[in-house]
Amino acid sequence: MRVIAGCAGGIRLAVPKRGVRPTMDRVRAAIFSSLGDAVVGARVLDLFAGSGALGIEALSRGASSAVFVEQDRQSAEIIERNLARTKLKGRIRQQDVFDFLRRASGSELFDLVFADPPYEKTEEGERFTEKLLANEDLPQLLGADGTFILEKRPTELLPETNVWHLIRKKKYGATEVLFLKPIHNP
Numbered sequence: 001m002r003v004i005a006g007c008a009g010g011i012r013l014a015v016p017k018r019g020v021r022p023t024m025d026r027v028r029a030a031i032f033s034s035l036g037d038a039v040v041g042a043r044v045l046d047l048f049a050g051s052g053a054l055g056i057e058a059l060s061r062g063a064s065s066a067v068f069v070e071q072d073r074q075s076a077e078i079i080e081r082n083l084a085r086t087k088l089k090g091r092i093r094q095q096d097v098f099d100f101l102r103r104a105s106g107s108e109l110f111d112l113v114f115a116d117p118p119y120e121k122t123e124e125g126e127r128f129t130e131k132l133l134a135n136e137d138l139p140q141l142l143g144a145d146g147t148f149i150l151e152k153r154p155t156e157l158l159p160e161t162n163v164w165h166l167i168r169k170k171k172y173g174a175t176e177v178l179f180l181k182p183i184h185n186p
Helices: 025-039 053-060 073-086 097-104 128-134
Strands: 043-047 065-069 091-093 110-115 142-152 164-172 175-182
Touching: 025 053, 025 110, 025 142, 025 164, 025 175, 043 053, 043 097, 053 065, 053 073, 053 110, 073 091, 128 142
Parallel strands: 043 065, 043 110, 065 091, 110 142
Antiparallel strands: 142 175, 164 175
């Protein structure tokens, strides 16, 4: 896996040996092509960051800042290593995503929020997609024109939500990417 474009384009990224399903290069390229200039100067939040590839790609393409949230210690160390390798700066929060959302609500605003959660269910038996889309703290972290980019299985049905407005969705093999805006920020 590598950074696709920008100041760190072509640099290979390390990937944790377990517990992650990195976003394929072609899916990342399509996401960033769709976002275009919205990335330049953006404040980015990368949830379930894994290797940090989405946030690092954003930084490489001109995002002003990135916060990486990853619970797994090995993955957080890999993100740190990938940031050093690309000579990019970002903040890493080693904690549960939903704990981060609850504590961070309204404290900092982001222009782009990426989430590539595990396809498995949570320990409570919920799907991560459902839990993220129902979370009322997440939209509070988006700036006025912020976008939430969520990856999920194409077979996973999109739950009804009164929090998010679906702008666009696109399927890439075993991954479907959703672009969403909070209903309070149409």
